[in-house]
Amino acid sequence: MIVGTVMERKKYEFRVGLAPSSVKEYVSHGHQVIVEKDAGIGSGYTNDDYENAGAIIIDKTADVWAKSDMIVKVKEPLAEEFRYLRPDLLLYTYLHLAANEPLTKELLAKHVKAIAYETIVEEDGSLPCLAPMSEVAGRLAAIEGAKYLEKPFGGSGVLISGVPGVSQAKVVIIGAGVVGENALKMLVGMGAAVTVLDVNLKKLTYLDDLYGNRIQTLYSTSDHIEKAVTEADLVIGAVLLPGKKAPKLIKRDYYKKMRPGSVIVDVAIDQGGATEVSHSTYHDEPTYVVDGIIHYGVANMPGAVPRTSTEALNHATLKYGLLIADHGLEQAIARNDALKQGVNCYQGDCTCKGVAEALDIPYVVLH
Ligand SMILES: NC(=O)c1ccc[n+]([C@@H]2O[C@H](COP(=O)([O-])OP(=O)(O)OC[C@H]3O[C@@H](n4cnc5c(N)ncnc54)[C@H](O)[C@@H]3O)[C@@H](O)[C@H]2O)c1
Numbered sequence: 398m399i400v401g402t403v404m405e406r407k408k409y410e411f412r413v414g415l416a417p418s419s420v421k422e423y424v425s426h427g428h429q430v431i432v433e434k435d436a437g438i439g440s441g442y443t444n445d446d447y448e449n450a451g452a453i454i455i456d457k458t459a460d461v462w463a464k465s466d467m468i469v470k471v472k473e474p475l476a477e478e479f480r481y482l483r484p485d486l487l488l489y490t491y492l493h494l495a496a497n498e499p500l501t502k503e504l505l506a507k508h509v510k511a512i513a514y515e516t517i518v519e520e521d522g523s524l525p526c527l528a529p530m531s532e533v534a535g536r537l538a539a540i541e542g543a544k545y546l547e548k549p550f551g552g553s554g555v556l557i558s559g560v561p562g563v564s565q566a567k568v569v570i571i572g573a574g575v576v577g578e579n580a581l582k583m584l585v586g587m588g589a590a591v592t593v594l595d596v597n598l599k600k601l602t603y604l605d606d607l608y609g610n611r612i613q614t615l616y617s618t619s620d621h622i623e624k625a626v627t628e629a630d631l632v633i634g635a636v637l638l639p640g641k642k643a644p645k646l647i648k649r650d651y652y653k654k655m656r657p658g659s660v661i662v663d664v665a666i667d668q669g670g671a672t673e674v675s676h677s678t679y680h681d682e683p684t685y686v687v688d689g690i691i692h693y694g695v696a697n698m699p700g701a702v703p704r705t706s707t708e709a710l711n712h713a714t715l716k717y718g719l720l721i722a723d724h725g726l727e728q729a730i731a732r733n734d735a736l737k738q739g740v741n742c743y744q745g746d747c748t749c750k751g752v753a754e755a756l757d758i759p760y761v762v763l764h
Contacts, residue, residue, distance in 0.1 A: 398722045399429045401465030403458055404436040407472045409680050411439025411703035414469035414490065416711040417450035419718070424451035428722050433461045440707040462486075469718055471710065473500055484508035485744075487726060489718055491515055491526075494741055495755035504742040505758075510726055514714060516749055517739035525735070526717075528575050529709035534698040535579025535635065538662040539587065541698075542568070542631040545660045545684060545691050552691060553658030555630045558588035565590050569625045571617065571646055571671060572635035573600045576664050580633050585611055592625050622646050627654040632661045634671030642669040649673045649688065657689035667696045730763065737763060 400423050402415040413436050415423075420430045430452040434444060444454045455461050462468060462481035470490035474482065482488070482503055492513035494501045504511045514526035546552035546566065559565035566589050570577045573595040584591050585608060594617040595601055601614040615621045626632050626647055636643055643665040649672070663670045666677045674687045677696040684693050699706035717736045720729040730737035741749040746761035753760030 398466045398725075399431060399464055400467050400469060400718070400722055401431045401433075401455075401461045402436055402469050403433040403461050405439070405471050406475050406477065409697065409700050410472055411700060412471040412707045412710065413437045413440050413442065413703075414471050414714075415452075416440070416707050417442055417446045417452075418708075419469075419711045419715050420447055420450040420452045422715060422719060423722060426719060426723055429453070431455050431461055431464055433458055437707075440703040442707075467718070467721060469714070471707075473497060474503075479503045482507040482509050485510065487721060488512065489514075489714070489721065492741055494749070494752045498756050501742070501747065501752065501756055501758070505745055505747060508745045509742055510740070510744065511742040512717075512721070512726070512736070512739045513741045513749070514710075514739070516741060516751070517717060517735050519735045526710070526713045526739075529713045530699045530706065531575035532579045533702060533706050533709060534664050535576035535581075536583050537698050537701060538576065538580045538633045538635070538664050538693075539583035541683070541693050542633060542660050542662045543587065545662075545693060546631060546658070548658075550691075551658060551684070551686065552660055553630060553656050557584070557631075566630040567628055568592070568631045568633070569594070569629040570633045570635060571595075571622065572637065572665070573597065573604060573614075574635060574637055576635035576637075577633070578604070580635065580664075581608075581612065589631075592629075594621060594625065617646070619646075623648070623651055626651050630656065630659050632659070634661060634663045634665045636665050636671055637668065643671050643675075645671065645673050645675075647672040652688040652690045655690055658691065660691045660693065662693045664698065666694045670694065 423430050432447045432452045434454050434456050467487035473492045486509050488509050488511045517526050543557040546555050548554040555566045557566045568584050568589040568591045570593045573593050592613040594615045596617045605614050663675050665671045678694040683695045684691050747753045747758050748763040750760050
């Protein structure tokens with residue numbers, strides 16, 4: 398199979414679908430890999446890195462799309478890329494089609510075989526191609542939160558760890574999933590006083606076993622949230638209700654009691670955010686202030702660290718990509734049910750129930 402990757406065109410997207418280490422794997426499995434010139438530059442990979450891994454560098458974007466049997470990307474194709482879609486092209490990338498009717502229509506009309514990273518679901522319900530980006534976002538949330546607490550960034554001037562004789566920052570994490578757990582790991586390491594809230598008692602028990610009295614766990618009720626948030630220097634919003642908008646757990650009313658310059662890192666912003674005033678921001682202007690409280694609302698946090706994010710994403714996507722390349726999509730999904738769930742469009746049919754329901758279009762079961 399000819400496997401290709403192109404430069405991402407979305408604003409502030411510096412990740413790339415294939416890292417050189419993945420290229421090497423595809424090549425060692427007997428596939429040919431073509432890479433658009435400079436596609437990896439944003440993640441720190443040179444054209445030489447790709448050539449040394451066995452790829453062929455191609456100048457023109459259109460040629461990469463035209464020659465590839467499978468295109469491996471990071472983000473969904475933009476309108477300017479629709480012209481490259483064609484029947485039987487395998488498109489393997491994040492798609493988020495439930496919120497993108499124009500792209501869905503294009504993929505169906507052009508009979509593309511589209512596999513979405515975000516709907517690959519393992520037997521235990523885990524989302525292997527989403528988890529690494531939540532890991533990055535959770536860890537970054539701790540770093541960004543600590544940064545915006547600094548006075549020059551408008552913060553209250555509290556050092557996360559404190560120093561001997563001076564208390565450390567009080568940090569509240571709402572939602573103890575992948576994001577929350579990774580933020581927690583960093584913040585405990587940084588010496589913060591952390592409280593974690595969740596509605597999943599099993600999760601809280603696990604964290605209590607792991608960290609003991611170095612952290613406080615609280616069942617997530619509005620009372621507990623209000624008390625914890627109003628006393629916090631830094632709040633990390635990391636809730637998720639699968640398939641729904643994030644609940645607005647952090648009320649504007651609480652801000653009156655908070656110390657001015659306290660920070661809310663609203664990681665759940667890609668699902669609408671966890672505060673009543675949430676709106677999304679970009680990396681060039683990541684924060685906004687409401688009633689003296691700093692809100693960080695970047696919806697694409699992993700984009701700030703493309704080198705790490707590209708590597709982590711590749712580690713998650715490579716396994717399924719190789720399955721497709723080695724066996725063809727039809728054989729690959731017969732062997733792997735998780736991958737089968739990733740197929741959103743197949744030769745003109747919508748094969749993902751969630752997407753079909755969201756867009757009110759016919760759903761066809763993939764056999
Ligand atoms: N901004 C970004 O760049 C970025 C990157 C990655 C993930 N995210 C977002 O971060 C959020 C969390 O992702 P995740 O991978 O950790 O999800 P996850 O499913 O692993 O964890 C979500 C947690 O929220 C908990 N929860 C649900 N309702 C709650 C409530 N009322 N109170 C407290 N906890 C509650 C769940 O029990 C679960 O433990 C999602 O919205 C995800 O889309 C954003």
